[in-house]
Amino acid sequence: MKRYITNQGIIQIFGSLLLVIAFMFVSNYFVYKNSISSIYEKVTENNTLAVKSMMKSYDDSFRSINNILHAIHGLRFNDLESDEAGRIDMTKVYMMQDSIATLVSSIDFIEDVIVFYDDYDIAITAKGTSSLDHVFNQKYKSMYDANYWRNYMRTKNAFKIFAGEYYKISSETFQQNKKKLMLAVDGNKIRISNKNIILLIDEKALMKNANQNLMIPGASMMILDQNRNVILSTDPNPDIRGMLDEIYLSSSKEESLTKENYEYHFFKSEFNGFIYIDKVPYQFNNIDSVSRANRVMMVTTIVCSIVLSIFLSIFLNRPVKRILKQLGRGQTIGNDFRKIHSDIVQMQNEIDSYKKQLKTIGSEARRGVFLQALDEYSHSSELDLQIQNYCSDFFRSKQFVLVMFHLSMKSNEHGPMMPIDRISEIIQVSLSGMNASLFYERQLQFIAIVNMNQVSERDTLLKHFKAHLTRMENDELAGYSIKASVSKLYSSEMANIKYAYRNVMNGMLYRSVNEASNVLDMMKIQYEWSVYFPFEKIEKLSNYVTVGKLKEVKEIIAETIKENSDRDIHHHQLTHIAKTIFFYLVKHAGAEANTNNELYQLEQQFMYKVDHAFNCTVxxxxxxxxAKYIAKHSKPEQASKLNPAFISQYIELHYMENLYLDDIAAVTETSSKYFSSYFKKTFGINYVEYLNKVRLSHARELLKDTTYTVAEIGEKTGYLNSSTFSTTFRKFFGISPSDYRKQNMS
Incomplete structure (x- = not known):
């Protein structure tokens, strides 16, 4: 017994097991202390914080709704009549529709806005204009039709939010889908304007905006308006009958109530007086019995662990002594486990160190020689000799092809960048079964030498890579886009490596912008030079950027990219076009655009994205x-000066408006008489004639390229009615708009 007690090995084992027991005891103690009741309290406390956060989000959403209602009332289009009695001025309608669309564009939970007047049978929405009957009887069908809303708005009503109902929504393609919508109807007891406004709110988007997932499982939320009507509920069967009579919310703004198996927490909004009800499951039962069971488990576990520790300590003593003898320690006295551990760690470290050194030296030597062989410049005789020594290592057949793998990260969604060694291992798997060697070059580019005995093996190789690259993009390399360039077939000579390398490098440069395959066959590349670069539209692009018309900017950029894509030009040609447009726009950036080198950083990011883009969309x-950044920091010319360039640019951008002589004179800060004289002298024709030429030039394009009616084209080009448009068109071109369209369609 004395021998066992004085043996350090047994003491170490016993002490280690006791340490495990101590950890188990501490863990069980914390479980006991944080029993179900404590956990429940923390969970409900966190749920209350989450509900308050959601309540703030809902208040912000209702505040946005209120702001939009006031903003629409503030629009100046209270009277839609034109100068002709009884007719609606469609210019005012379109301008109001644009204003409404702009107001709600940034709020994703608003499905649509409907504005109508007591005196007109027209409904103006954020998505278009039609009659009120069409909006509520066809586009948004529910239990409330157009007559209901006309009658409702004629009576005196306060602001009200109607609970969500399922609406049948018809699109322009005559397809129908169901969506649950809430309606925010503006009050009319005090009329701010003569507009009747209804907001359609996507209930699902509104709840998503408030992050409803923060609540604990089993909990639900209800929202009551100032009249205590339920307007939103995540509980399919809300039952709050009698509860509101038992609470008083005027001073504290918060109250709680326990009923049956649930706790109800009431919160009153300071913004609009709405009541938010948080319904959570009540505290679990049998907590005391669970606590007693925890204590019994702790005592039983500790006693059993101590007994087991004593037996294991005695049993493991002899094997420990044998291990020490095998390691050359003999009969030693002292800390047995420390000696065993130190000897094993030392041996393992030495072995691993030698293996890593040998592997690293060998692979780096091969890689260095290979990269030097790619260099087309001459080397010293010693280096050439070293390259030739590796010739047998690279070439094991009569012929070879070079394969270059290009990788590009799609986004940061898939986590940090994968180590190069790991990517190399994944690509190496796709080369298994081939007589190939893989090397990492630079910037996520890998090069493989694939040896071949027959010409037909190259076609098999192409099919193999097409399947494997698609699999890798969807599996091991899901965060990357991958393309491979396969060179022509070359004889196995060291001098041909540089030619094969140049061949695969041209694969990425001269690939088609519409290339859908992830494997580029260099033997099938067709050279194309039909590049599209519309100088006149790029000039317009500069003007649009200067005045901040981003919609037109996007259209010109998209049209230029699409036209070049249709012409199937090479990728490097498209990158040159993109860079040219970029530098054409940069000259319009103001001095503040480069604060803290932001413009420089924009250029660097743009160049990297374009050079490493795998498709036209990027x-x-x-x-x-x-373009957005440059438009935000552009340096537009002063519109108050008599500048021919500014005047022509302003007319080009505003020709579709009622651009009378008095209006343009006010823009240039001159009188109409002086401006008319200046315009005639500068441009050689009078102002009205010049404006008509600009308008009719655009009208001709619309007649040829669109299906708009003659009246619609007249309105879009600035004419108040179709009669004036047709008369002016015939005066300038000697033919009516309808006949012009027929001639150009044949």
Whole structure:
């Protein structure tokens, strides 16, 4: 017994097991202390914080709704009549529709806005204009039709939010889908304007905006308006009958009530007086019995663990002594486990160190020689000799092809960048079964030498890579886009490596912008030079960027990219076009655009995205992003000066408006008489004639390229009615608009 007690090995084992027991005891103690009741209290406390956060989100949403209602009332289009009695001025209608669309564009939970007047049978929405009957009887069908809303708005009503109902929504393609919508109807007891406004709110988007997932499982929320009507509930069967009579919310703004198996927490909004009800499951039962069971488990576990520790300590003593003898320690006295551990760690470290050194030296030597062989410049005789020594290592057949793998990260969604060694291992798997060697070059580019005995093996190789690259993009390399360039077939000579390398490098440069395959066959590349670069539209693009018309900017960029895509030009040609447009736009950036080198950083990011883009969409997005930044920090010319360039640019951008002589004179800060004289002298024709030429030039394009009616084209080009448009068109071109369209359609 004395021998066992004085043996350090047994003491170490016993002490280790006791340490495990101590950890188990501490863990069980914390479980006991944080029993179900404590956990429940913390969970409900966190749920209350989450509900308050959601309540703030809902208040912000209702505040946004209120702001939009006031903003629409503030629009100046209270009278839609034109100068002709009884007719609606469609210019005012379109301008109001644009204003409404702009107001609600940034709020994703608003499905639509409907504005109508007591005196007109027209409904103006954020998505278009039609009659009120069409809006509520066809587009948004529910239990409330157009007559209901006309009658409702004629009576005196306060602001009200109607609970969500399922609406049948018809699209322009005559397809119908169901969506649950809430209606926010503006009050009319005090008329701010003569507009009747109804907001359609997507209930699902509104709840998503408030992050409803923060609540604990089993909990639900209800929202009551100031009249204590339920307007939103996540509980399919809300039952609050009698509860509101038992609470008083005027001073504290918060109250709680326990009923049956649930706790109800009431919160009153300071913004609009709405009541938010948080319904959570009540505290679990049998908590005391669970606590007693925890204590019994703790005592039983500790006693059993101590007994087991004593037996294991004695049993493991002899094997420990044998291990020490095998390691050359013999009969030693002292800390047995420390000696065993130190000897094993030392041996393992030495072995691993030698293996890593040998592997690293060998692979780096092969990689260095290979990269030097790619260099087309001459080397010293010693280096050439070293390259030739590796010739047998690279070439094991009569012929070879070079395969270059290009990788690009799609986004940061898939986590941090994968280590190069791991990517290399994944690609190496796709080369298994082939007589190939893989090397990492730079910037996520890998090069493989694939040896071949027959010409037909190259076609098999192409099919193999098409399947494997698609699999890798969807599996091991899900965060990356991958393309491979396969060179022509070359004889196995060291001098041919540089030619094969140049061949695969041209694969990424001269690939088609519409190339859908992830494997580029260099033997099938067709050279194309039909590049599209519309100088006149790029000039317009500069003007639009200067005045901040981003919609037109996006259209010109998209049209330029699409036209080049249709012409199937090479990728490097499209990158040159994108860079040219970028530098054409940069000259319009003001001095503040480069604060803290932001413009420099924009250029660097743009160049990287374009150079490493795998498709046209990436290039288009990069151009639009750069144009937005430059438009935000542009340096437009002063519109108050008599400048021919500014005047022509202003007319080009505003020709569709009622651009009378007095209006343009006010823009240039001159009188109409002086401006008319200046315009005639500068442009050689009078102002009205010049404006008509600009308008009719655009009208001709619309007649040829669109299906708009003659009246619609007249309105879109600035004419108040179709009669004036047709008369002016015939005066300038000697033919009516309808006949002009027929001639150009044949």
């Amino acid at each position: 290039i288009e997005d990069a151009l639009i992003e750069a």
